[in-house]
Amino acid sequence: MDQRVEHSFYPPEGQPSRPRDVLVKSASAYADIQWEQPHQPRTPDRDPFGYPHREMPPLASYAPQPDYVTEEDDLIKPKKLINPVKASKSHQELHRELLMNHKRGIGVENKPELQRVLEQRKREQMIKQRKQEEEARRKISPLEQELLKRHQKLEELEKEQERLEDSNCSAPEFIKVKENLRRTSFTSSGEKEV
Secondary structure, three states, rough: OOOOOOOOOOOOOOOOOOHHHHOOOOOOHHHHHHHOOOOOOOOOEOOOOOOOOOOOOHHHHOOOOOOOOOOOOOOOOOOOOHHHHOOHHHHHHHHHHHHHHHHHHOOOOOOOHHHHHHHHHHHHHHHHHHHHHHHHHOOOOOOHHHHHHHHHHHHHHHHHHHHHHHHHHHHOHHHHHHHHHHHHHHHHHHHHHH
16 A cells, blocks of 8 residues: 555656557557657757647647658748738727727627628618508599599588588478478479389
8 A cells, every 4th residue: 555656658767668649549650650760859948849848738748749740951831821801900900999899898789790781671671661652542543533523522512412401491491391392293203204
């Protein structure tokens, strides 16, 4: 129980061994070739990718070796291309403005642009449709105009009859009886003709 078992990824100094990621699973044939070459001592200030040395996180120690050679100076190393959109001043200003609005808590519109455009179109179509309906109500066809004229004439005739009846109400009773007799005589003669 007093014995302590220590596990380390690398063997004691002076004794070369294969890295753990090569032993567990070789990610490429390059890892095996690299191991078969004479073992070169590690430089503490640089990692295999050429960046300044930092402590490797535990997951990074399990990463497979890259498929390309980084130590050879004969190869031309490509430079990372600049994204023209991100390099543009307008994009940078927009990004800066969005960050400032986010920090201030100013709400940026929650709806995406497409949804806003579609809603705007729908509103415009509804307004157009209402205008067309109102114009259709205002526009009167010739048939409707003729019907309106006849209807107005009938209303005028009814009003005249009402005026005559009102004027007859003030007339004496014998005149009313005489008019009733005339009406009955006209209807009885009309019935005989039919």
